[in-house]
Every structure is written in structure tokens, then in C-alpha cells.
Amino acid sequence: MYKTSSVNLIKNGKSWQEICFTILGxxxxxxxxxxxxxxxxQTxxxxxxxxxxxxxxxxxWTPNYSNAQFGIIVLLSGTFLVTLISLIVAIPLGILAGIYLAEYASNKWRGILKISLESLNGIPGVVYGYFALxxxxxxxxxxFFPSLGGFNALSAGICIGILILPIIVALTEEALIYLSPELRNSGYALALTKQEVIRLILLPAIFPKVLSAITxxxxxxxxxTMIVSIASGQKxxxxxxxxxSIETITSFIIRVSLGTVEFDSIMFKTIFTVGFILxxxxxLLNTLSYWLQNNQEKNENTNKINSTIFNNNVIQKKQDNFFYTPPVEREIVNLKSSISFPRIILDRTLKVSGFLAGIVGIVFLIILLWDVGETGFHRINWTFLTSFASRRVEDSGILAGLVGSLWLFILSLIMxxxxxxxxAIYLEEYRKNNALNRFLEVSIANLAAIPTIIYGLLGLEIFVRLLKPVTGGYSILSGALVxxxxxxxxxxxxxxxxxxxVGKTLRQGGYAVGMTKEQVLQQLVIPRALPGIITGVLIAQIRALAETAALIGVGAKASVRFLPPxxxxxxxxxxxxxxxxxxxWLQNPREEIQSLAAAAIIVLVVILLILNLISLLIRASINN
Structure with a gap:
């Protein structure tokens, strides 16, 4: 029966559902x-x-002067500096924390640390900027540094390092967990300690994936964008x-976007040119990361086979009385003859270092919440929640911001x-393995990781400029589309x-009783995948609620004293x-205004935490 329906489908061509999913794909x-x-x-x-x-x-770099100079090296040096500082912070902490979670942590601690580290991903950039400044x-x-300026690259780089820390932790942990137990057992069979197994066997095996995570x-x-825009000074x-004080490519784009940019002006073209470089x-970095991950996954099975052949060759050579010791094994032989006490100390040092790296998320969250609460909690009251922004601090509130965020949440959710x-249905159910679809995979991976300010510039050109008769230019609709x-x-x-x-078994059961592909999707696959899809929707909308840079790029205002009808x-x-x-508010140096920002951060974090909690509960129900 299934074969007959498949033949009819081929004869009649693609179904209208497949055509629609292909277009969306x-x-x-x-x-x-x-x-x-x-x-x-524009470039x-x-x-x-x-x-x-x-x-x-x-x-x-003086694009605003009458005798304008456009030396991109100035912005590149600032971008390079904060990136370097962030990597110095994130790489050792991320690898150590990943090792601890995968190799040392109990189930209880693993759950606590993973939740705290994942929470770092959900904190908006403006909150990190507040913390840095x-x-x-x-x-x-x-x-430590009395000569440190009020705006500087160091604080911005450290906070960016904390921001990217969960990426390295998650991918390192995942790579270690999915390694074959035989690798660990082979090391333990040679009387290696856990840190020696990790250092000599496991880390070399996952090096491509660690490099992918770092990339x-x-x-x-x-x-x-937002951390450097707030904390580095935009100079x-x-x-x-x-x-x-420095200025990066992203903070320059934000600085220009804060004012009104005349279309087709040299400044308009400038932000697109530096944006194109960004x-x-x-x-290129995202593509390299994607290639490293996929290349490693493709080679894992081959590596297992080659490892078996290699070990057999070693045994055979030893049986033939050849003096042969591969590089890793030679080092292992030397370690076996060393004093055991230092080896035990090194093992415990690695465990403690990994634990300290793993609790960075908890420590950061505690300090952040304590500082924000101490500064802004006293500002939160009914007036603050139901009033518009005002020059009088005691009368100022976040009503327009809350309603605007709700508008964008609903509109973007609908679209x-x-x-x-x-x-997603096209990619998982209809996609064929050809060059175009491989490029589609790379495109999705890149679009998920490119800076959000790029989307702001895209929206500025398309939704604000070209589609102004429809969207109204700098409007809620333009923001929702971005x-x-x-x-x-x-x-x-x-x-x-x-x-x-969902797995193949459910699909094959549907086909076995004569259901078409579309019927299997509608009646079996999508209902079973619905909790996971809802979780994905919440994750995407949390990102939308926390976004700042892209919306500034399409003209979100500093304050609005009305509610959109x-x-x-x-x-x-x-x-x-x-x-x-x-x-x-953080652009204002007055302490009372900055306390309003702290109060608004508390409200924003509470909203995001509620959505994250709902997402975690749904995820837990799926796993159970």
C-alpha cells in the first residue's frame, strides 16, 4: 500500500505541502x-x-569631521583587543569547566553548574554592559588598577569572556561525553591517573571540536555590541x-545609529561598509567552526577503525621484537616510572581547577543580582511599572518599554x-543531499551566529528604507520583522x-499502514515533536525579548510617552x-538615572527567568 501511494506521488509530482515546505526551507x-x-x-x-x-x-578614524579620515585599522584594533581579552578569560575557564562537568562532577553538581552556565546565555548584553561599567x-x-579609566577595554573584554564561556563549556563537555569508553579504559589499564588520561588521550581526541568551540x-x-558600546567608551x-577607551566596529555602528542617518550619505555607506567587514x-569564523564540527563527526567512525588497526600493528611489532613506542605511549611509559604522589596532586589540582571554573556562572549571577538589587530594588513600585519615562526620576517608569516589548514579542511570534x-520540516523531512542544500545548512549555521547588529543594518535598508510605505519606516512593524x-x-x-x-520507527509505522508522508507528519511526527518545538519557540522569543542592538539599528527610541493603539x-x-x-538610561552619568536602569534590569531578568523556567519544565517533561 505504501509503495502504491509513493508511486502515485511520483507520477503526480510534488504535493502542495512539499512545495510550501520547500519554499519555506x-x-x-x-x-x-x-x-x-x-x-x-553599499560597500x-x-x-x-x-x-x-x-x-x-x-x-x-574621524568620519564625522569635515576633513574625514576612514582608517578601519583603528576599529579593528579595538575589536581585536576586546576579543583577545575575552578569549584569554573564556578559553582556559571553558575547557576546565567542560572537563570537570564531563569527567569529575556528580549528577547533582553537573545539573546545578549546567543551569548556571546556561543562564549566562540568557542574560541580555545590556545587563553585561551594566555590570562592566x-x-x-x-x-x-x-x-588592582588605580589608573584604569572609567571606560576601558579590559572590563568589556572580561564580560564578553563570561558571555562566551558557556559556548566553550558546552561543546567541550559534549565532545568528552561522546568519546568511546575504550579510550578511557585503555589509559586506566596503563595505570594512568584521570588527569593523565584527560591530558594525553581525551583532549587530543577532541581537539578539533574544542577548536571549533573556540572559533x-x-x-x-x-x-x-552592547557590552563594548556601554563599557568601552566608544572612543x-x-x-x-x-x-x-576604545571603539570597535559594532560600537561605531551603534553610535551612528543613535542619531538620524541620512540615507545615501557617506555615513550611511560607512556603517554598511564596516558592517560588511564584520x-x-x-x-568565515562560523563556517570554519561548522566545518570542523562536521568533519570531526564524519571521521569519528573512521578514527575508531584506524585506532583498532593501529593498536593491532603495535602489538604485532612488539611480538616481532621491534623496539617501537608511539609518541603518546612513550610518554605514558615515562609517567609510570615517576613518583605517584605528584601525579595524584596534579589530578586533584585539575579537579579543583575545573570546579572553580565551573562555578564562575554561579558567582557571576550572585554578584550581578546582589549589585543590581542593591542599586535598583528600592525603585520598583507601582508607579515605576505603570508610568512613562520622565525627567523627574521619582516619576519615571517603564510602561512604554514593557508594552513595546510585548508588541514585538507577539508580532514576531506570529511571523x-x-x-x-x-x-525545519523541509530540512528534516524533504531535504535531498545536494550542493544547494549543503549550502542551506551552512547558511542557517551562519545566520544563527552572526552579530545581531548586522540584522539591524539589514532591517534599516529593507524594512525602514525600501518598504517604508508599508512598514512606516522606524516603526513597531519594522522592529518585529527584524x-x-x-x-x-x-x-x-x-x-x-x-x-x-521523534525517530524513524514512528514514521515507518505510519507508512506501514498506508499513510502518506503528509499524513505521517500531521498526525504522528508533529504532535510528538510539539513539546520540543514549543521549547524552541520560547528560546527564540527569549532572544527577541533581550535584543537591543538590532532594534537600535532600526530606530527604537530612547523613550516614548504613549501606548501604540x-x-x-x-x-x-x-x-x-x-x-x-x-x-x-545607562548612557546618563547620573547615579539616580542609573538606578532606574538597575530597576528595569530586575524586571527584565525576572521576565526572562520565568520564560527560561517554562522552557526548562517543558524540556524536563520531554526527557521524562
Whole structure:
């Protein structure tokens, strides 16, 4: 019966459902090509007015001056500096924490530490910026570096390192967990301690995946916007001194976006040109990370076979009286003859170091919540929750930000769910293994990891400029469309994972009773995958609620003193959101205004924690 229905489908061509899913599936490629075409066009126009030689060799960056200088090296040096600092923080801590979670931690501690580290991913960039500016910098000035400026690269780099830490931890832990137990057992059979097994056998085996994690983390660090915009000073400065104020590519784009940029002006073309450089850098890093991960997975089975052959050859050579010791085994032989006490100390040192690295998330969250609570909790009252922003601090509130965030949450939810789930269904159920679909996979991976400010520039050109008659320009609708495009890759990845987890048995059972592919999807697969899809939706919308940079790029206001009506007029009206309002408050040096930002952060974090808790409960119900 199944064969007959399959033959009829082939004769009649593709079903309308498959055609729809195929169209939705290729949306990420359309987005990727749109980004390329827009940025290349604006960059080409920029270099018609600015010398490409001067752009890459000049040591001055003064685009706002009458005698403008466009030396991109100034912004690149700032970007490189904060990225380097973040990697110095994140790489050792991330690898140590990943080792501890995979090799040492009990189930109880593993759960606690994983939740705390995952929570770092859900904290908005403006909150990290607040922490860097108002806690970390004063702390470093008082305890370690009296000469440290109020705005500096060091605090921004450290906070970016904490931000990217969960990426390295998660991928390192995952790589270690999925290694064959035979690797560990072979080391223990040679009387190695746990740290020797990890150092000599396990880490070399997962090196490509660790390198992939570092590459992905580097991409995120390069593209981080709000932390450097708040904490580093937004001052163009050609320096590698971490104590100095600097400006990165992303913070420059934000600084320009805070004002009104005239379309087709040299400044408009400038932000797209530096944005294109940022896009290319992160695109290459993300592609390298994706390739490393997939190449390692493809080679794992081959490596297992080669390992068996290799070991057999070693045994055979020893039986033939050849003096042969492979490099790793030679080191193991030397270790066996060493004193046991230092080896035990090293093992315990690794365990303690891993534990200390693993609790970074808990320590950071405790300090952050304590500092924010002490500064802003007294500001939270009914007036604060139900009032518009005001020049009088005691009368100022977050009503417009809350309502704006709710508007964008609902609108982006309505748009992203059919697009994301439909694209995931195509990828998991209909995709064929050809070059175009392989490029589609790479496109989704890249779109999920590129800086959000790139989406802000994309929205500025398409939704604000080209579609202004429809969207109203700088409007709620433009903001919702940007968030939809930005969160789409995340929802595609999570929904596809949910569909994959259903397994083949259920599908084959449906086909066995004569159901078509569409019937199997509608009646069996999607209902079973629904909890996982809902979790993916929540993860995507949490990201949308926490977003700041992309919305500033499409004109979110510092404050709005009205509530958009529930009409088309409301869709095309101006707006602000809670993270955007926090960012603008942090630009004000007055302590009472910064206390308002702290109070708003408390409200935002509570909302995000509730959504994260719902997501965790759904995930737990799936696992059970």
C-alpha cells in the first residue's frame, strides 16, 4: 500500500505541502544572499568616494569631521583587543569547566553548574554592559588598577569572556561525553591517573571540536555590541592598551545609529561598509567552526577503525621484537616510572581547577543580582511599572518599554513560528543531499551566529528604507520583522532537533499502514515533536525579548510617552523596548538615572527567568 501511494506521488509530482515546505526551507538562503547583495552594493558605493588604500592603511578614524579620515585599522584594533581579552578569560575557564562537568562532577553538581552556565546565555548584553561599567570597572580600579579609566577595554573584554564561556563549556563537555569508553579504559589499564588520561588521550581526541568551540566563541566575541558600546567608551583609539577607551566596529555602528542617518550619505555607506567587514569575519569564523564540527563527526567512525588497526600493528611489532613506542605511549611509559604522589596532586589540582571554573556562572549571577538589587530594588513600585519615562526620576517608569516589548514579542511570534517550523520540516523531512542544500545548512549555521547588529543594518535598508510605505519606516512593524529574521535560524535549529528526536520507527509505522508522508507528519511526527518545538519557540522569543542592538539599528527610541493603539496605526508608530530603555538610561552619568536602569534590569531578568523556567519544565517533561 505504501509503495502504491509513493508511486502515485511520483507520477503526480510534488504535493502542495512539499512545495510550501520547500519554499519555506530556502528562506535562509534568500536572507543570506540579501545580506550579501545589500552590503556589497553599499560597500561598492562607499569605495567610489573613499580610497580603498587609505581605508586599510590610514591610522585615523574621524568620519564625522569635515576633513574625514576612514582608517578601519583603528576599529579593528579595538575589536581585536576586546576579543583577545575575552578569549584569554573564556578559553582556559571553558575547557576546565567542560572537563570537570564531563569527567569529575556528580549528577547533582553537573545539573546545578549546567543551569548556571546556561543562564549566562540568557542574560541580555545590556545587563553585561551594566555590570562592566558600574561594578567591574570600579572594582578593578579600587583593588588592582588605580589608573584604569572609567571606560576601558579590559572590563568589556572580561564580560564578553563570561558571555562566551558557556559556548566553550558546552561543546567541550559534549565532545568528552561522546568519546568511546575504550579510550578511557585503555589509559586506566596503563595505570594512568584521570588527569593523565584527560591530558594525553581525551583532549587530543577532541581537539578539533574544542577548536571549533573556540572559533564559534571568537565569532560571538567579535560581534558583541552592547557590552563594548556601554563599557568601552566608544572612543576611536589606535591602541592595544586594555586600560584605554576604545571603539570597535559594532560600537561605531551603534553610535551612528543613535542619531538620524541620512540615507545615501557617506555615513550611511560607512556603517554598511564596516558592517560588511564584520559580516565577512564572522561568516568565515562560523563556517570554519561548522566545518570542523562536521568533519570531526564524519571521521569519528573512521578514527575508531584506524585506532583498532593501529593498536593491532603495535602489538604485532612488539611480538616481532621491534623496539617501537608511539609518541603518546612513550610518554605514558615515562609517567609510570615517576613518583605517584605528584601525579595524584596534579589530578586533584585539575579537579579543583575545573570546579572553580565551573562555578564562575554561579558567582557571576550572585554578584550581578546582589549589585543590581542593591542599586535598583528600592525603585520598583507601582508607579515605576505603570508610568512613562520622565525627567523627574521619582516619576519615571517603564510602561512604554514593557508594552513595546510585548508588541514585538507577539508580532514576531506570529511571523516566526510558521516560517521556522516550516523550514525545519523541509530540512528534516524533504531535504535531498545536494550542493544547494549543503549550502542551506551552512547558511542557517551562519545566520544563527552572526552579530545581531548586522540584522539591524539589514532591517534599516529593507524594512525602514525600501518598504517604508508599508512598514512606516522606524516603526513597531519594522522592529518585529527584524526580530523575526534574527530569531528564525534559532527556531529552525531547535525545531529540526525536535523533529529528529521523534525517530524513524514512528514514521515507518505510519507508512506501514498506508499513510502518506503528509499524513505521517500531521498526525504522528508533529504532535510528538510539539513539546520540543514549543521549547524552541520560547528560546527564540527569549532572544527577541533581550535584543537591543538590532532594534537600535532600526530606530527604537530612547523613550516614548504613549501606548501604540491596537490598529494598523499602532503597527506603524514609533516605540521603545525594555532593553533599549535600559541602554539609554545607562548612557546618563547620573547615579539616580542609573538606578532606574538597575530597576528595569530586575524586571527584565525576572521576565526572562520565568520564560527560561517554562522552557526548562517543558524540556524536563520531554526527557521524562
Amino acid at each position: 530556502y528562506i535562509p538562503i534568500i536572507i543570506t544572499f540579501t545580506i550579501f547583495s545589500i552590503f556589497i552594493t 561598492w558605493q562607499f569605495f567610489q568616494e573613499v580610497s580603498i588604500f587609505d581605508f586599510f592603511t590610514s591610522k585615523e 558600574l561594578f567591574l570597572t570600579p572594582f578593578l580600579q579600587a583593588k 564559534l566563541a571568537t565569532s560571538v566575541a567579535v560581534g558583541e 576611536p583609539n589606535l591602541t592595544l592598551n586594555p586600560f584605554d 559580516f565577512l569575519a564572522t561568516f 516566526v513560528v510558521p516560517l521556522g517550523v516550516g523550514s 526580530l523575526t529574521v534574527m530569531t528564525l535560524p534559532t527556531l529552525i535549529i531547535t525545531s529540526r532537533s525536535a523533529l529528529k528526536n 491596537l490598529s494598523w496605526e499602532g503597527l506603524t508608530s514609533s516605540y521603545t523596548t525594555l532593553p533599549v530603555q535600559i541602554f539609554y
